[in-house]
Amino acid sequence: DAKTTQPNSMESNEEEPVHLPCNHSTISGTDYIHWYRQLPSQGPEYVIHGLTSNVNNRMASLAIAEDRKSSTLILHRATLRDAAVYYCILSIRDNDMRFGAGTRLTVKP
Amino acid sequence: GAVVSQHPSWVICKSGTSVKIECRSLDFQATTMFWYRQFPKQSLMLMATSNEGSKATYEQGVEKDKFLINHASLTLSTLTVTSAHPEDSSFYICSATRDRSYEQYFGPGTRLTVT
Numbered sequence: 197d198a199k200t201t202q203p204n205s206m207e208s209n210e211e212e213p214v215h216l217p218c219n220h221s222t223i224s225g226t227d228y229i230h231w232y233r234q235l236p237s238q239g240p241e242y243v244i245h246g247l248t249s250n251v252n253n254r255m256a257s258l259a260i261a262e263d264r265k266s267s268t269l270i271l272h273r274a275t276l277r278d279a280a281v282y283y284c285i286l287s288i289r290d291n292d293m294r295f296g297a298g299t300r301l302t303v304k305p
Numbered sequence: 306g307a308v309v310s311q312h313p314s315w316v317i318c319k320s321g322t323s324v325k326i327e328c329r330s331l332d333f334q335a336t337t338m339f340w341y342r343q344f345p346k347q348s349l350m351l352m353a354t355s356n357e358g359s360k361a362t363y364e365q366g367v368e369k370d371k372f373l374i375n376h377a378s379l380t381l382s383t384l385t386v387t388s389a390h391p392e393d394s395s396f397y398i399c400s401a402t403r404d405r406s407y408e409q410y411f412g413p414g415t416r417l418t419v420t
Contacts, residue, residue: 228407239309239398239411240349283348293409295341295349 200284205300208274216269216299218284223264228287231258231269233280234298240283243269279303308332309401311412318389318419325385326415328399334379335401339409340372343396355382389419 201219208214220229231243244251244258246267251258257270271278283298308331318324328338337356341349353374355361361374373385382401386393396416400409 230407232409232411234349237396237414237416239311239400239414240409241411242408245407292354294351297348 200286200296202282202284202296202299204297205302207302207304208271208278210276210303210305211273214271214274214278214301214303216271216282216284216301217266218268219266220284220286221265223286229258229260229264229267230285230287230293231256231282232285232293232295233278233282235280240295243282274301274303276303276305307403307406307408307410309335309399309410309412311397311399311415313415314413315416316418318417320390320419321388323385323387324389324417325383326397326399326417328382328384328401328412330380330401330403330410333401333403333410335382336379336404337402338376338382339400339402340374340382340384341398341400343398343414345396349398352384386417389417391419393417394419 230245232240234240244256246258259268281298281300283295285293287293310329312327339354340352342352343349351364352367353361353363355374355376357376357379363369376382396414398414400411
């Protein structure tokens with residue numbers, strides 16, 4: 197499985213945008229880029245996914261580099277409820293996901 | 306829609322006993338269900354993948370005789386930890402997928418403590 201690299205932790209101020217980076221230099225042409233987040237003592241929650249084009253939904257935006265070797269999850273206005281561990285995952289088949297260490301996002305009021 | 310439940314949410318058992326954890330897709334039929342384990346301050350580790358009516362596929366290093374998975378219907382999968390030991394104490398999380406969806410829908414997790 198292709199690997200992803202994310203910063204261990206990031207901090208943000210409430211109401212400000214957050215850009216969470218993910219490097220995946222060994223991504224293959226059929227890998228989808230998925231983002232999930234996990235709040236403390238809960239199961240992960242789907243955030244967004246994409247293949248080549250940038251994607252937007254009500255939770256976030258996903259910006260994918262032209263060469264697909266990196267991507268950025270964008271939270272447009274961070275709230276305290278967005279504090280979580282964010283996982284960037286590559287999946288050849290949409291059903292097979294391996295979680296890396298993720299980025300722990302802290303949101304300061 | 307697409308809700309996955311787990312039961313129990315937490316359980317404490319004595320060393321040597323067996324514990325069964327249920328995972329249910331409440332409002333959809335799950336083509337595939339997954340079981341993960343998560344130790345404190347670590348990431349999720351995939352244990353096994355199961356499809357309804359067939360044997361589960363276990364990840365390397367996961368003992369299939371210790372972690373019994375039964376996927377009897379399109380809405381229910383069970384994980385039984387047999388002869389549990391303190392090192393099996395962990396947060397167990399299931400997830401499910403459905404046809405034509407790229408999402409995995411995760412349950413809330415079950416915290417197992419073996420004393």
